[in-house]
Amino acid sequence: MTIPTFTMRQLLEAGIHFGHHTRRWNPKMEEFIFGERNKIHIIDLEKTVPMLYAALEIIHEIAKKGGKILFVGTKRSASEIIASSAINCGQFYVNHRWLGGMLTNWETVSQSIKRLKELESKIESGEINNLTKKEKLNIERSKEKLELNLGGIKNMPNLPDAIFIIDINKESIAVQEAKKLNIPVIAICDTNTDPSNIDYPIPGNDDAVRSISLYCDLIGSAILSGMEENLAESGVDIGNSEVNVDEEIPSDKEIETIQDNDKKETVENENNKNLNMDLENNSDSN
Structure with missing residues (x-):
């Protein structure tokens, strides 16, 4: 089985370890929180890594069997990425608004x-x-x-064979409908979410564009890899879609250095999250 691989450095550089402000956390994410900096929760990437791999494996297997994945992400930071990623790997998406009863x-x-x-x-x-x-x-x-x-x-x-979701708080109706129909849910779970109802939760930042792009690249690569195996006997080659991962996992000292460099950006990161949320709320009210 071939699934895309990634490094700890890639996760750090994409800002996947940044959670929300400590006052906005959900206690059910406590086991995935490493600590806090400047009142921002830091996600434990050592727990994210195996859970992300588990998600990629199930996505790969579904695609290998000819199954279809529905990408869901309607927030501003995810909308365009969700659409382009789904299209690039021949899947489907909802990136504007989840209509009740869509499933x-x-x-x-x-x-x-x-x-x-x-x-x-x-x-x-x-x-x-x-x-x-x-x-x-x-x-x-x-x-x-x-x-x-x-x-x-x-x-x-x-109906899709699985759905991949960015921001389970915003897409709560999609989660409910999928669970009702026993459709597996793979989702990014930030520090302000409850991962209890998610089949394959991935602890990580669900707001930053860089983070969302990396998730979607990996998911898309896993799908293409599965499709390639599915079509191998027919001689069809849809290309090598593996993510470039010829990097060594950084040492603890290197991780600390990267985190220190990000320290000054942490508060700005949270302010951007709050701004995005305010814009979304205003848009929804209009």
Whole structure:
């Protein structure tokens, strides 16, 4: 079995060890917290490493058997990365808003997807050119709205075999629906979350773009590796997607040096987290 590998240095440089402000922690994440600096919780990467590998292994096995993974991340820092990563490895995604019932009411969602494809066909064929300006505008707006919410799953034939989530607090409904349907959940769990209902939790920063990019690169590579093995007998080569990992794991002294260099950025990191949250809340209220 071939899954992408990574180093402790990569995790540190991506800021995966930065949690939230100590006042915002969830006690159920206590076992994954190494300590605190400047009132910011520091995640124990020695616990993250084996849990991340476990997640990559299950993702690889699902892809190897021809299964499909649904990427979910609707927050600003994750939205574009989630979409591009899912597309790059031939999977599906939700990156705008999770609609209630997207999994548990799949039959109804499928009808909406069918409607989206019908509207796309009418627009592409020029069929709407004979309509009035108002009618054309209504069709185009309906198509845009459906595309925004369902574009990432419009070619998903049925329910996914697993879902990968960034920020389980924001995507709590997605977690609930997956659990109800016994769909495995692989998710990033920051220090302000409860990992109890997650099948394959990955303790780590779920806000920083660099962190999210690394998670998605690794997950995508695991999927492509599994697909490659699945297609090996047919002679199809989808490319070597392993992450470059020709680095040695840094010593304790090197880790301390990296953390010291990050110390000045820690408070700014948390302020950015709070700002992102405020922006999201304002957006949601609008």
